[in-house]
Amino acid sequence: MDGSDLKELFGRNLKAQRVEKGYTQAGLAEEIGVSVEYISKLERGLASPSFEIISHLCSSLESSPSKFFHSTLSES
Template sequence: MSHQFKLWKEVSALHSKLDVYLTFEYFSLYNFCIQSSNLLFMQFSKLDQILGLEIQRRRIHKGWSQEYLAEVTGLHRTYISQLERGLKSPSVRVLSHITQALSVTMSEFLQTVEESLSVDKQRD
């Protein structure tokens, strides 16, 4: 066996060990990031769900479809759907458009959401 081949074999073996180590470290870091983001997602998703349910409750109370709410707010129907399901978080501007269309002030709307959050926390 030539000296170069032996050297190549040793370097290849070290490279494989390094790959395994780096892969393990990468996945450890990746799992930590996923767990951390899931924790944040769980905290924020409850708020998003309650905001969405309140939008939906008020829309249905008016007898409106998602399509009609989308039309009067200038938003897309699928975005309204995502908001109502708690999959998206509305910006202040979007929430302002929605509350104006639903004939409610933002403070009244958010007060209702805050009360729902408090009730939900008491259940936990």
């Protein structure tokens, strides 16, 4: 798995968790203090999050960092 595959996996899992928790991209962006465009880029695998952003996402989505990188989440 290369870096772009990992970004795509992260993005699919982020979107799945966001939808599961009932957030829109705009709602999640506001919650963690980033732009809607940034959330969209993360979900499409076009941007890489910092550790700080991952931490904010985990808090808002009541998740753990590993759930963003676990391959079975993206398959469901």
